[in-house]
Amino acid sequence: MTPGDEQMDSVMPAEVRCSNCGALVPDIAGPVHAYMHAAPGCWALYTALEDWKAAQAGGRPGGVDIGVHLVDSYAAQHAANAERRNRQSVAVHLMSLCAALEHGRSGAWRRRAMGAWTHREYRLLEPRPPAFDTTIRDVADAPGPARPGVVQAMAEATWGAWSVHHSQIRAWLAEIMSRGGSPS
Numbered sequence: 691m692t693p694g695d696e697q698m699d700s701v702m703p704a705e706v707r708c709s710n711c712g713a714l715v716p717d718i719a720g721p722v723h724a725y726m727h728a729a730p731g732c733w734a735l736y737t738a739l740e741d742w743k744a745a746q747a748g749g750r751p752g753g754v755d756i757g758v759h760l761v762d763s764y765a766a767q768h769a770a771n772a773e774r775r776n777r778q779s780v781a782v783h784l785m786s787l788c789a790a791l792e793h794g795r796s797g798a799w800r801r802r803a804m805g806a807w808t809h810r811e812y813r814l815l816e817p818r819p820p821a822f823d824t825t826i827r828d829v830a831d832a833p834g835p836a837r838p839g840v841v842q843a844m845a846e847a848t849w850g851a852w853s854v855h856h857s858q859i860r861a862w863l864a865e866i867m868s869r870g871g872s873p874s
C-alpha cells in the first residue's frame with residue numbers, strides 16, 4: 691500500500707482466513723509468532739490489542755482478568771503446530787481457562803500458576819476444533835466498552851470448542867494441583 695491509498699476508502703484491504711482460528715483477517719505480510727501458526731494478519735490484530743490488554747491487568751470484580759482470558763483464548767485457538775512448545779502452550783492455556791471458568795480462579799492466580807505448569811510434557815490434543823464462534827477479529831472490531839464482554843465470550847467459546855478434550859484437560863489440572871503444582 692502506498693501512502694495515498696488510505697484515503698481511497700472504497701478500496702477495502704483483501705482478507706484471508708486464518709488457517710488456525712478461522713477468523714477473517716487482513717491479507718498482509720508481517721511478523722508471526724515463533725511457534726503459534728497464526729496468519730500474519732491475525733497476529734497483527736492480536737498484537738495491536740497489546741496496550742488495551744495491559745490496561746485490563748488487575749482484574750475486574752470477581753477476579754476475572756480479561757487480559758489473561760485473551761492470552762489463553764488466543765493461544766488455545768492456534769494449536770495447529772505439534773511442536774513441543776506449542777503443545778505445552780495449548781495445554782496450559784486450556785488448563786488456565788478451565789481454572790477460571792470451572793473453578794473461579796483469579797487472573798493473578800492463573801498468571802502465577804501457569805509458570806509452574808510448563809515444565810512437563812503434554813500430548814498433542816487431536817482432533818482440534820475446526821472453528822471458533824468468537825475470535826480475535828470480534829475482539830478487535832468491538833468498541834472499547836463492549837470489548838471485555840467479547841473477550842469473555844471468546845474465552846467461553848474457546849473452552850467450549852475443546853469439549854472433546856475436557857476430561858484430559860481437567861485431569862491435567864487436577865493432577866498438577868494435587869501435587870502442589872499451583873499457588874494456594
Ligand SMILES: [Zn+2]
Binds near residue numbers: 709711712728732733
Ligand atoms: Zn488466527
